[in-house]
Amino acid sequence: MSVDAKTVKRIGRLARIRIEEGEVGKYQDELNAILGFVEQLGEVDVSGVEPMTSVTPMQLRRRTDVVTDGGYPERIVANAPLTEDNFFMVPKVVE
Amino acid sequence: MAVTGEAALAMAKSSDARLAAGQGGPLEGVPLGIKDLFATRGVHTQAASHILDGFKPEYESSVTSNLWRDGAVMLGKLNMDEFAMGSSNETSYYGPVINPWRAENSNAQLVPGGSSGGSAAAVSAWLCAAATATDTGGSIRQPAALTGTVGIKPTYGRCSRWGVVAFASSLDQAGPIARTVEDAAIMLTAMAGFDPKDSTSVELAVPDFAAAVERGVKGLTIGIPREYRMDGMPDEIEALWQQGIAWLKAEGATVRDISLPHTKYALPAYYIVAPAEASSNLARYDGVKYGLRASGKDITDLYELTRAAGFGREVKRRIMIGTYVLSAGYYDAYYVQAQKVRTLIKRDFEMVFADGIDAVLTPATPSAAFGIGDEDMKADPVKMYLNDVFTVTVNMAGLPGIAVPAGKDAAGLPLGLQLIGKPFDEETLFAAGRVIERSAATDFGPTRWW
Numbered sequence: 399m400s401v402d403a404k405t406v407k408r409i410g411r412l413a414r415i416r417i418e419e420g421e422v423g424k425y426q427d428e429l430n431a432i433l434g435f436v437e438q439l440g441e442v443d444v445s446g447v448e449p450m451t452s453v454t455p456m457q458l459r460r461r462t463d464v465v466t467d468g469g470y471p472e473r474i475v476a477n478a479p480l481t482e483d484n485f486f487m488v489p490k491v492v493e
Numbered sequence: 494m495a496v497t498g499e500a501a502l503a504m505a506k507s508s509d510a511r512l513a514a515g516q517g518g519p520l521e522g523v524p525l526g527i528k529d530l531f532a533t534r535g536v537h538t539q540a541a542s543h544i545l546d547g548f549k550p551e552y553e554s555s556v557t558s559n560l561w562r563d564g565a566v567m568l569g570k571l572n573m574d575e576f577a578m579g580s581s582n583e584t585s586y587y588g589p590v591i592n593p594w595r596a597e598n599s600n601a602q603l604v605p606g607g608s609s610g611g612s613a614a615a616v617s618a619w620l621c622a623a624a625t626a627t628d629t630g631g632s633i634r635q636p637a638a639l640t641g642t643v644g645i646k647p648t649y650g651r652c653s654r655w656g657v658v659a660f661a662s663s664l665d666q667a668g669p670i671a672r673t674v675e676d677a678a679i680m681l682t683a684m685a686g687f688d689p690k691d692s693t694s695v696e697l698a699v700p701d702f703a704a705a706v707e708r709g710v711k712g713l714t715i716g717i718p719r720e721y722r723m724d725g726m727p728d729e730i731e732a733l734w735q736q737g738i739a740w741l742k743a744e745g746a747t748v749r750d751i752s753l754p755h756t757k758y759a760l761p762a763y764y765i766v767a768p769a770e771a772s773s774n775l776a777r778y779d780g781v782k783y784g785l786r787a788s789g790k791d792i793t794d795l796y797e798l799t800r801a802a803g804f805g806r807e808v809k810r811r812i813m814i815g816t817y818v819l820s821a822g823y824y825d826a827y828y829v830q831a832q833k834v835r836t837l838i839k840r841d842f843e844m845v846f847a848d849g850i851d852a853v854l855t856p857a858t859p860s861a862a863f864g865i866g867d868e869d870m871k872a873d874p875v876k877m878y879l880n881d882v883f884t885v886t887v888n889m890a891g892l893p894g895i896a897v898p899a900g901k902d903a904a905g906l907p908l909g910l911q912l913i914g915k916p917f918d919e920e921t922l923f924a925a926g927r928v929i930e931r932s933a934a935t936d937f938g939p940t941r942w943w
Contacts, residue, residue, distance in 0.1 A: 401817065413772060413816040414779070415809055416797035425813065428874055432814055435875045436761040436827070442834050449832030450839065453663060453891030454650050454916065458692050473551045477783035486781050489792050 400430045494529050494587055494611070495537035496569040504566040511564065518564030520683055526571045526615045526624040531557050531667075532656040533570065540658040541585040542575045544803025545784040554656025555688045556625060556667045563683040568621050571611030575805045576775065577632055577660045580880035582610025583865065584807040592640060592862050593618035593939040596904035600942075603862040603906070606636030606880070612670045613640040617939055623671040623680050627657060629664045630763050631884025634896035637670050638857035638909030641898040641937030643677045643926065644670040648917045649891035650695035651681075653688030661770035662693075664763075664888040672937075674897060674927040678702035681919065697917060705920035706927045711745030713921065716850035720756035721883060723859065730856045730908065733900045737854055737910045740932035741925065751850060753841040758834050759886040760878060765818050765831035766889075771808075772815025778803060810874065839890040846915050852925055855883050857896040857909035887913050895922040897929045898937045907937055 401409070406425045410417035417425060452458075471484035480487040501524065508522035532538050532550040539545035553561075561567070574584040581604035582590040592605040593614055605614040609626035613636035616624050626633040628646035637644030645668045652667040659665060669680030682702045688694040717738060722731070738748050780786035780799030787802050789795035804812070818827035845853070859882060863870070870877040887894035892913055899910040910929055914922045 405817075406813075409813050409817050409820070411797075412820060413809075413812050414776075414793070414796040414800055415804065415812065416801035418801075425810070428810055429813060429817070431873060431875055432764060432810075433817075435878075436764055436831075439758055439761050439765070439827075439830050439834055442755070442758055442830075442837065444830065444833040444837070447833040447836050449829050450835040451832075452693075453835075453839065453889075454648075454693070454695060456650070456693075456695065459689070461689070476551055477548050479780065479784070479786035488781055489789065489795055491792050 400433060401426060494539070494541065494570045494572050497536055497567055501566050501568050504561070508564055508566060518562065519679065520560060521564030522566060523564070523622050524566045524568050525560060526568055526612060526621040527557060528609055528612050528625050528627060529570045529573050530577055530627050530658045531625055532658070533557055533567065537570050538658070540576045541573045541587055542803065542805070542808070543586040543785060544778045544800070548783050550656070552656060555653035555690060556657065556684045559686060560625070560683055565683070571615055571624060573611050574608035575808050576658065576771070577608040577627055577629055578771070578807050578811055579607040580631070580635055580877055581863070581870070582607040582636070584805055586805060589865050590614050591865065593943070594640060594862060594906055595940075595942065596906055599904070602865045604639070604865050606639035606858070606862065608632040609636050609644070609670060613637055613642050613644070616640070616642050616670050616672055618943070619938070623669055623676055625667060625684065626670045627665060627667050628888065629660050629767060630888050631881035633668045633670060634884045634894055634909070634911055635858050635880055637896040638898070639862040639907070641907030641939070642670050642672055643674050643895065643897055643930070644668065645677050645681060645895040645919065645922065646887065646893060647681060647685060647919055648893045650693050651685045651893070651917070651919070653686070653691040653694045655688055655690040659774040661767040662774060663770060664767060666888075674923055674930050675703055675706045677895070678706050678923045695917070700920055702919060702923055705923045708920070708924035709744060710741050710925050710928050713851040713925065714747045714749055714849050715741050715925070716749055716751035716845050716853045718751050718753045718756065718853060718855060720753050721855045723882070726859060729902045730859065733908050733910065734854070734856050737899055737929055740929055741854065743932070744928045746925070749850065751845045751853070753845065753886070755834065755837045755841050756886055759838050759889050760882055762831040762834040762838065763881075763885045763889060764814070764878060765827050766835060768811040768815030769819050769828055770815070772812045772819065775808070775812055835889050838886055842890045842892060842913070851915070852921050853913040855911045855913065857883060857911040859883065861902045861904070861906035861908055883911060892916060893919045893922055895926045897926040898935070899929050899933050900935065
């Protein structure tokens, strides 16, 4: 499988990375080089093999669903580029 | 990338006080460098990326907290490949790291490997006693091999990932880079340990790894996997491998040829699994919560422009690949297939361990350090990826692996051997690694030119 220019732009949109018109060709070449490399996985017989979900034989731990932390919104937003009253600020989303 | 001189002096002063009171910890006063991937409270933590500009976390990673608990002193933050994606430390927003090693009679600048290139270079050049590092596909072991230092990636779950900037969460593990096997063992003992804040942290006592260092290899069975003998591998690497085998035999180990049949599929499977996880983990960098923000006419525009400006080329490429293999219609063909192959890679190791193999010996890298700005690798991303061909299997299987300097190539550059162990049996790696270190009896300090 290989990607065309249209697919490169579509992936860019899905990944929320702006791909300028002049960059499409280079990305297309690079992505196809990588996809060409991983293509060989298709020759492995995986019939009856379970896909790996955990590399260590363990159950994910769960904790009680209670509040254990919090109460310091100013620290949460301390690194945000734009805030007001401890809220993150973004361009208008709803008209 | 950030020197924390005043904080280091303050920490050193506290260490002096504790030592004077006879209360020194295991790492009391030991000056360390910290890879920029570890969150350090109030200090530059950017994963060497532009997109995290100005980020100073309000919290401290569990691994660094453990080090400070044991008395270590932080000198500053170390350069790395952006988001730990790279094998040459050239993808950093802050520019490449230069290897303290140079070929004999040459002034050409070489890469230190990556992604923990800053950690390896700083330790090799004696800028710090040891450093923290992380390894997703070889990012501790490959730079250690290219700089004549010792690096161990412990078993997945041994070190907490809490507060470590995530790249590929099912593969990422923290570990130390140090100048000797014993130093690496002391460092790992401090870094490791159960942490309820990481759901994949394993609740298991941490042995005193340093106590295992002089245990020797008598009675151990070491496997030599035939699939690691690759076409076009330099004779020097083959010779080094044979030398390693001879050393282990001379110290009483039994050496046996083994087969790990799915080895060649580890790297292609990795380049599906790791980018897939990265595309998800790196979704959080959106110009809203922290770091860089580009202005856009609406929220989507803001996201797209921020991420276009903030991520470097290699990171974007991997996010794109990850997004593609997870997208509708390709998920089964790429991602699920890769996860099935991953099961087979792990099974290969399980079978040889069940068959009586205690550890596996391989070369650490397919070559010595190469030049900064290597044209071949720039032109073809896959060429750069091949640097991790011997190390990536270990991450895919969640196993521990150590790289130990073992010899030099014709140009006088260090070369390393890798030992791969059973899950949570880092002790055997330290013991066997020490035998290689002792048998090599070589000075792996670079000649000072800086």
